[in-house]
Amino acid sequence: MTLAIxxxxxxxxxxxxxxxxxxxxxxxxxxxxxxxxxxxAGKSTTIKMLTGLLAPSGGSMxxxxxxxxxxRESIEAKRRIGVIPEDLALFDNLTAREYLTFVGRIHAMxxxxxxxxxxxxxxxxxxxxxxxxxxxxYSHGMKKKLAxxxxxxxxxxxxxxxxxxxxxxxxxxxxxxxxxAGFVARGSTVFLTSHVLEIxxxxxxxxxxxxxxxxxxxxxLESIRRxxxxxxxxxxxxxxxxxxxxxxxxxxxxxx
Numbered sequence: 001m002t003l004a005i006x007x008x009x010x011x012x013x014x015x016x017x018x019x020x021x022x023x024x025x026x027x028x029x030x031x032x033x034x035x036x037x038x039x040x041a042g043k044s045t046t047i048k049m050l051t052g053l054l055a056p057s058g059g060s061m062x063x064x065x066x067x068x069x070x071x072r073e074s075i076e077a078k079r080r081i082g083v084i085p086e087d088l089a090l091f092d093n094l095t096a097r098e099y100l101t102f103v104g105r106i107h108a109m110x111x112x113x114x115x116x117x118x119x120x121x122x123x124x125x126x127x128x129x130x131x132x133x134x135x136x137x138y139s140h141g142m143k144k145k146l147a148x149x150x151x152x153x154x155x156x157x158x159x160x161x162x163x164x165x166x167x168x169x170x171x172x173x174x175x176x177x178x179x180x181a182g183f184v185a186r187g188s189t190v191f192l193t194s195h196v197l198e199i200x201x202x203x204x205x206x207x208x209x210x211x212x213x214x215x216x217x218x219x220x221l222e223s224i225r226r227x228x229x230x231x232x233x234x235x236x237x238x239x240x241x242x243x244x245x246x247x248x249x250x251x252x253x254x255x256x
Contacts, residue, residue, distance in 0.1 A: 002028070002029045002065075003026055003027060003028060003029065003062070003065075004027050004028065004029040004030075004031075004063070004064055004157070004158050004189040004191075005025055005026075005027035005033075005050060005061075005062070005063055005158075005189075005191060006025065006026055006027070006061070006062045007023060007024060007025040007050075007059060007060065007061040007062075008024055008059055008060045008061075009022040009023075009024065009058065009059040009060070010022065010023050010024075010025070010046070010049065010056055010058075010059035010060070010061055011023075011056060011057045011058040011059050012042075012045050012046075012049060012054065012056050012057050013057045018213050019042050019045045019213055020042040020045050020046055020049070020056075020210075020213045021042075021212070021213035021214045022058075022059060022214075023042075023046070023059075023210065023213075023214065023215040024215065025046075025061075025208060025215065025218070026218065027189065027191060027206070027208075028189075028206070029157075029187075029189050030184065030187045030188070030189060031184070031189060031190075031205045031206050032180070032184045032189075032190045032192070032203050032204045032205045032206070033189070033190065033191050033192065033204065033205070033206045033207070033208065034192050034193075034194065034200040034203070034204035034206070034207045034208070034221075035047075035191060035192065035193045035207075035208050035210065036193070036194070036197075036200065036207060036208070036209045036210070036234055037193075037209060037210040037211055037238070038211065038238050039195075041210045041211055041212060041213065042210050042212075042213040043162070043193040043210060044086045044162055044193070046210070047083075047085070047086075047160050047162050047191070047193065048085075049061065049068075050063055050068065050160065050191075051063075051078070051081065051083050051085075051160055052068055052074050052077075052078060053085075056069075063077045063081065063158065064077050064080050064081070064157055064158055079107065079154070080156055080157045080158065081156050081157070081158045081159070081160060082150075082151030082152055082153075082154065082156035082158070082159045082160070083151055083159075083160045083161075083162075084144075084147045084148060084151050084159075084160070084161045084162060084164050085147075085162055086162040086163060088143055088144070088147045089147075090135050090143060090146060090147065090150075091135060092134065092135050092136035093134055093135070093136065094134065094135055095131055095132060095133065095134060095135070096122060096127050096130065096131055096133075096135065096138075096146050096149070097118055097122070097131050099135060099146065099150065100114070100118045100121070100122075100146075100149055100150060100153055101114055101118065103150045103153055103154075104117070104118070104153055104154070107153070107154040109153075109154065114153070117153055117155075118149075118153070121149040121152060121153065122149065124175075124179070125145040125146075125148065125149055125175060125179075126145065126172075126175065127142065127145055127146060127149070130142065140167045140168070141167070141168040141169055141172045144164060144167070144168050144172065144176070145172060145175070145176070147164075148164065148176060148179065152179070152183075156188070157188050157189065158188065158189045158190075158191065159180070159183065159188070159189070159190045159191065160191050161180075161190065161191070161192045161193070162193050163193055163194060163195070164176055164192070164194070165194055165196055165199055166194075166195070173199075177199070177202070177203060180192075180203060181203065184205075190203075192204065197230055197231050197234060200230065201221065201230050204221055205220060205221055205222075206218075206219070206220050206221060207219060207220075207221055207224060207230065209233070209234060209237045209238070211237060211238050211239065216237045217233065217237050
């Protein structure tokens with residue numbers, strides 16, 4: 001079994017507060033891994049550490065077999081990954097083609113390859129008619145699609161996606177889902193965070209659940225389903241407060 005992501009006791013503190021508490025991730029290559037958790041559980045912090053954007057407070061991590069904490073190995077790992085971060089990190093005053101060309105040059109891709117892939121990605125994602133607009137003029141859904149194009153442009157072996165479906169319409173969601181399904185079908189790996197359990201159940205093969213910085217579940221989706229639904233598992237592991245989830249008293253009263 002080849003692991004695309006492997007961590008041991010990965011930890012991150014912000015001042016005295018522990019955001020990620022010694023998690024041991026094991027993500028097999030060629031899988032679609034859904035990383036779930038309540039708001040503030042540590043999902044985005046984990047992705048930032050795995051992609052080299054944030055230094056851990058402790059522990060170790062390997063991405064595509066490279067030690068991300070070693071500067072030389074980290075650079076090699078970054079050449080082989082694509083990322084859609086939580087804040088998208090686009091350049092507002094560039095057009096889509098200008099931005100993607102910049103990304104391609106950062107990855108030292110040949111100009112002809114960059115041009116051909118941009119043409120295909122813009123057409124596939126429905127952005128080919130919006131090339132003259134600056135990114136700041138894009139809707140949220142269009143920005144999500146542009147971020148997806150940037151992540152796919154270097155043909156990565158591993159994609160990190162932080163809430164890629166948040167705030168997008170049904171058409172955009174379908175396009176992104178189809179692209180990701182094809183990406184995994186060719187043997188690449190996706191590491192996805194999402195609050196939409198229906199999408200995770202439809203796309204993912206494996207799931208990890210993080211709660212208050214601790215990894216409380218890590219298994220194949222198939223094995224989780226043998227014990228019930230993903231929602232049931234998530235709510236149980238997240239410690240859902242059924243009393244707090246009750247309707248306010250005035251909503252429970254019979255209509256008069």
